[in-house]
Amino acid sequence: METVIAYMPSILSGTWVTVMVSLCSVLLAVLLGLLGAWAKLSGSKVAGGVAAAYTTLIRGVPDLVLMLLLFYGGQQALNDLGEATGWWGYVEISQFTAGVFTIGFVFGAYMTETFRGAYLAIPRGQVEAAVACGMAPKLVFSRVVWPQLVRFALPSFGNNWLVLLKATALVSVLGLHELVWEAFTAGRSTRQLFTFFFVTLLIYLVLTAISDLGLRWLDRKYSAGVRRA
Amino acid sequence: MAEQEPSPGLLHAIQQFSEEASPIDFVLILEHWPLFLEGIWHTMVLVALALVVGGIISIPLAVIRANRTPILNPIVFGYVYVFRGTPLLVQLYLIYYGASQFEIIRDSFMWPILRDAWWCTIIAFVLNTAAYTTEIFRGAIEAVPHGEVEAAKSCGMSPNTINRRVVLPNALRRALPAYSNEVIFMLHGSVVASTVTIVDILGAGRILNSKYYLAYEGFIAAAILYMILVYFITRGFKVWEKHWHAHLRPREV
Numbered sequence: 001m002e003t004v005i006a007y008m009p010s011i012l013s014g015t016w017v018t019v020m021v022s023l024c025s026v027l028l029a030v031l032l033g034l035l036g037a038w039a040k041l042s043g044s045k046v047a048g049g050v051a052a053a054y055t056t057l058i059r060g061v062p063d064l065v066l067m068l069l070l071f072y073g074g075q076q077a078l079n080d081l082g083e084a085t086g087w088w089g090y091v092e093i094s095q096f097t098a099g100v101f102t103i104g105f106v107f108g109a110y111m112t113e114t115f116r117g118a119y120l121a122i123p124r125g126q127v128e129a130a131v132a133c134g135m136a137p138k139l140v141f142s143r144v145v146w147p148q149l150v151r152f153a154l155p156s157f158g159n160n161w162l163v164l165l166k167a168t169a170l171v172s173v174l175g176l177h178e179l180v181w182e183a184f185t186a187g188r189s190t191r192q193l194f195t196f197f198f199v200t201l202l203i204y205l206v207l208t209a210i211s212d213l214g215l216r217w218l219d220r221k222y223s224a225g226v227r228r229a
Numbered sequence: 230m231a232e233q234e235p236s237p238g239l240l241h242a243i244q245q246f247s248e249e250a251s252p253i254d255f256v257l258i259l260e261h262w263p264l265f266l267e268g269i270w271h272t273m274v275l276v277a278l279a280l281v282v283g284g285i286i287s288i289p290l291a292v293i294r295a296n297r298t299p300i301l302n303p304i305v306f307g308y309v310y311v312f313r314g315t316p317l318l319v320q321l322y323l324i325y326y327g328a329s330q331f332e333i334i335r336d337s338f339m340w341p342i343l344r345d346a347w348w349c350t351i352i353a354f355v356l357n358t359a360a361y362t363t364e365i366f367r368g369a370i371e372a373v374p375h376g377e378v379e380a381a382k383s384c385g386m387s388p389n390t391i392n393r394r395v396v397l398p399n400a401l402r403r404a405l406p407a408y409s410n411e412v413i414f415m416l417h418g419s420v421v422a423s424t425v426t427i428v429d430i431l432g433a434g435r436i437l438n439s440k441y442y443l444a445y446e447g448f449i450a451a452a453i454l455y456m457i458l459v460y461f462i463t464r465g466f467k468v469w470e471k472h473w474h475a476h477l478r479p480r481e482v
Contacts, residue, residue: 060456062417065431065448072438073445162314169316173424180319187326194327201315201323208314 004199007186011196014182015203021099021168021178026161028104033111040116051112058109064170066106071098071174099171107164114160118152119145151222158215165207179203254443258450261437268433269454275429276419279354280412286359288401291366292392305363312360318421320357325349325425346425358415365411369404370396402473409466413459430454 004011036054039047058066075093082088122145130140172180183200187193247256258265293301294309312320328334328343342348373396381391423432434447471478 057456059413060459061452062420062431062455064420064423065434065452065455068431068435069445069448069452073448076444166314166316169318170421172318180316180322184322184326192330194323194330197319197323197327200319201311204315204319205311 003186003190003192004195007182007190007196010182010186011179011199011203014177014179015207017096017176017178018165018168019207021096021103021171021176022161022165024100025103025107025168026164028100029107029111029160029164030157032104032108033115036108036112037115037119040112041119055109055112058106063102063106063167064173067098067102067170067174070102071095074098095171095174095176098174099168099176103164103167103171106167107160110160110163111157114153114156115149117156118149121152122148147222151226154215154219154222158211158219161215162208162211165211166204169204253446253449255446257441257443258437258446261433264428264433264436265430265450265454268428268430268451269458271422271427271432272416272419272429272458275350275354275422275427276412276416278351279358279419280415282351283355283358284362286355287362287366288397290359290363291370292397294363294367295370309360309363312357313364317353317357317418318424321350321353321421321425324353346422346427350422350425350427354415354419357418358411361411361414362408365404365407366400368407369400372403373399405466405470405473409463409470412462412466416455416458416462 036051039051042048071093075091078091078093082091126144126148127140130144135143168178169180172178172184175181179200183196184193187196190196244256247254290305290309292298293305296302324343325346328339328349334340334343377395377399378391381395386394419429420431422429423435426432428436431448431451434451437443437447437450
């Protein structure tokens, strides 16, 4: 117990890094998801094809493989390109960037399906009614489509967020000083790996519980006016 | 006519192209096919074993959850909550690195098992997938129409017979689409085995990369192999679904 308290500052700083990686990647994932959903719904063959290839690739390849590929391969590719063109010098991708980009990229594919499904759940007649009332396309989006898109997307978004939070543990393999890495280091130097991984487990459970509360609050906010059977 | 061997000049040219001009050295990957074959074998055995054992464990747990069996239900709920709420990587580390902290374990008959990366990975995977599968099966059991259970009851079936003859066959069939996702997630999740020294597909890729100090080759080969496996799993489940859901398909006119 005392050893855990002694190492608490580094464990907490690791927790903070985990939370930051998760928040940055979910932001990227939502942006990619909206873009992907738009591409799939746009009816354009090229955009739809690119989005379909994107989601198939992500469904096929595990996240850790993509992460290692981006961290090691992406760095070399950038440097080879920089050397060949002379546009930039030596660049280094940090573990944080590699982690955020891969996790954001992977979950962007899942978010694409989330937003596509949510958009299709909005009754077509409502958009038509709004247009008939003389609303401009922008106004239709902000007043009719967007609030309901959020409402319908929330349950699936919540699931994705919880999976994403756990996926950030993989960034420790790259050596980012996040929760799992800090616990590993502390546990190895004190020879109490079980204790520290158990604490890690508890911290993940707390993070999940807090997320649950937040998601419930969002759900209440966005389903104001919905009557439940 | 004698069989024509590809001229050594052509082979040499391919090799030279692969090493120098092509962005990835594909000849090097192909030369290491036994390594990747070993990786595929280990990944498939790990995932299949975890799914089978985890699936068998999860059926009684799902029945406990769905029936709200007193005393057992909160315990199963706690187990499922912990294993679904934490990363598989941490679960694996807890078992593999954590077990050695206790002298009681080190001195017991369990130690040869808990010292071995292979067994620890199997245990972690089984516990993880059983938790997820319990939730999938619980949902499916609760979705079984109540009328079917009532009909079975009025025929005089005992609760066990109802479960065995009516509820479970129906529920497991309905759970198939959700379960196919779990299989793919388990395959994706199995890459963490490579972090505890097991040579799975990703492990093979990492060995190739560190042996020749490469950045992409091993990972790209691994990515392609995983995609192929996912493709076959998806196809397999489609066939299986067609077979098991034959009565649910809309009738062709």
